[in-house]
Amino acid sequence: MTDSPLPTLKTWSYLSTGARRRPSEYEVVSTGLHYHTLDQNRPWELDPNIPMAQWYKRYRNQSPLRHPDWDAFRDPDEMIYRTYNLVQDGQENYVYGLFDQFNERGHDQLLDLEWVRFLADAYTPSRYLFHALQLGSAYVHQMAPASTITNCATYATADHLRWVTHTAYRTRELANAFPGLGFAECERERWETDPRWQGFRELVEQALVAWDWAEAFTAFFLIVKPAVEEAVLNQLGELARAHGDTLLGLLTQAQTRDAERHRRWGVALVTMALEQPGNREVLTGWLGKWVPLAEAAVEEFCAGFPSDGRAAAQRAKHAMASFRGSLLLAASHLTQPNLDQ
């Protein structure tokens, strides 16, 4: 096998082009896996014009966000499958440890009834919202132009199912502790009709049909998720602590760890995109489209808080804006929150 002019390799030929250092396990198992990006006119080994070929040509290959080598993207966390499970198994042990301990000490029975009613309106319907994030991440997964981007979306999809699962678990516990308040029964109706959720529902329904891969990434990972995370995790978590609901405060804090990881690769991807002329304009255009919807969603959600909803919304919008500021997009009208409402 080695009787030829080709030199012996130390890693895949794909990674051997001029590289001096030994690639990490992350690079060995994650890079260059989307063979269907190689021929831009013929994504699949089938008729080049079937609907699915047209979908990928239009929404992936012809995206206005351009880069000659998306495959050069690297996840700053270098997450791979086996480390993901290690990390998240540990995180889940922590969360289920919380569920166990707080149940043992009768946490729910000590909650104020008004707060419990509020949870039925403003917390347990969140499984629909988290599920929408799960759908959005799964879309970015199947459309991303590089496997290193797809992988980030794979783990994010699983994380969002994790959040759905936490909410489902707590919903059942609250339903057991407080029969008759609509827990485990009325979430869908509240998600579909309660005014506090309609901004978020509109936001995710619209974002889920942003078919261009890069717009879907931008909408979900740079705008929708930060809005959800600041309002439905952080601000709701703060409020919970103030109402003696320590468990919800700790749970949302644990979930935020996942969100921080998503933001790290989101920032890295934007940084890479901005290397190319023209992309700043594309991204600021999308921000201009999605930020107002997201801010409105945050305001409507926080308006339903029992007190200080306006201040909570301001804090959430500030945090969203400061995240956008970290993207180096430097278009001030898009990184400053709209504080007039």
Place this chain on the structure above:
Amino acid sequence: MALLKREDWYDLARTTSWTPSYVSEEVLFPEEMSGSRGIPMQVWETYDEPYKTSYPEYVSIQREKDAGTYSVKAALERAAFVDKADPGWVSTMIAHYGAIPLGEYLASIGEARMARFSKAPGNRNMAVFGMMDENRHTQLQLFFPHANIKRGRQWDWAHKALRTNEWAAVAARSLFDDITTARDAISTAIMLTFAFETGFTNMQFLGLAADAAETGDHTFASLISSIQTDESRHSQQGGPALKILIENGKQAEAQQLVDVAIWRSWKLFSVLTGPIMDYYTPVAGRKLSFKEFMLEWIVGQFERQLLDMGLEKPWYWDILMRDLDSTHHGMHLGVWFWRRTVWWNPAAGVTPEDREWLEAKYPGWNKNWGRCWDVITDNLLNGREALTHPETLPLICHMCNLPIACTPGDGWDGQDWPLEHAGRLYHFGSEVDRWCFEINPDQYKGHQTIVDRFLAGLILPPNLKGALKYMGLAPSEQGQDAHGYAWIEKFRAAKAAAA
């Protein structure tokens, strides 16, 4: 214990469909991506996956599985089995690793298609675990062969193969794309998970694991049997989708999806898995013949599942039963003959002991396939190695993208199944391949086989050298006889003894 049981909250976690109003349901779930076939959302909400798991269980179980698989690899690494293994077995590994890991990665997209676009909420959640599983299978099956990268350039093909236009890679993509990524979510549930994964991954991952264990390759055996534990979970997504289609008057359409997926999978297995099991794996390591594995997994188990589901055996079942005796022998002969065009070293697998085994497993082998190998053996014994390489291109099937094979010798049945469609002449290796095309020509009609590309002037220079270049095969990557023709010495000795 103050923790809830999974069943207390599981249904809530999969009650996630809502009625959209800011965009319509048809826009949120486009038919071309979703494939709900007019069956209402509420009906899809009755989808009930038989194998249930949850996020916390998943990360915990998978963490343990990986700990096991990676530690077997680490423990056995020093033993360097691959350096001592029979070259035929090494070829088995190299062929497997080239065809599989990027196909696994493609399967994660198929899973993501269901995770986003299936109207069945249980399917959407289970497919998230499926996405994760396929991510695992890709990473494991890249990490393991990468450890051998210094042993030769062919190991590079674990990453490279599906990124090239090598003909077997084209054939593999043609199947994988068709059943995995190029269709709507529900078609994917049926073709990828029900047909391919329930039926065929058992062949590749349990059948081959049995051979690996017999051969002494415990790292490979533990790796691929661990992968199959994931497959046996996520393959169960197709069944409940089929049930919904059948109950809602879509039985004929469902049957067709199953039939196409099974036939196309069979064809790819006949060129990749058949030769591996019946020729490359040393005789002592062959647990069952390829045909016996097919009879056990496809005919025995899968056929029963089809009938239980309320479907019928594919219309071509008799043809398949007949072809179990022949197709892969022809494929093997072709692969060995055109060995320079593959990324592994085909083992001829026709020593006297091999031939005895083949005759026992496939009565009549000697008077059909054996005669071709007699000629090859004779040429090699007489220093006419050049005659054991082809000078022409084979005819390629417009469905499976594989050579149109036939049984030589006494059982000669060479036949092309042509079809003219919209002014273009297509060739098929069997009436079933042609049927797959005829029921859905738009899916395939504009595709060019390697031979079409050759004739269109896309392969330059238009000769074997140009073809090898087009396929990405440098001299040290091109296949050679796995044993360097050492196997003919037994025939020489026998001849000398007889003389």
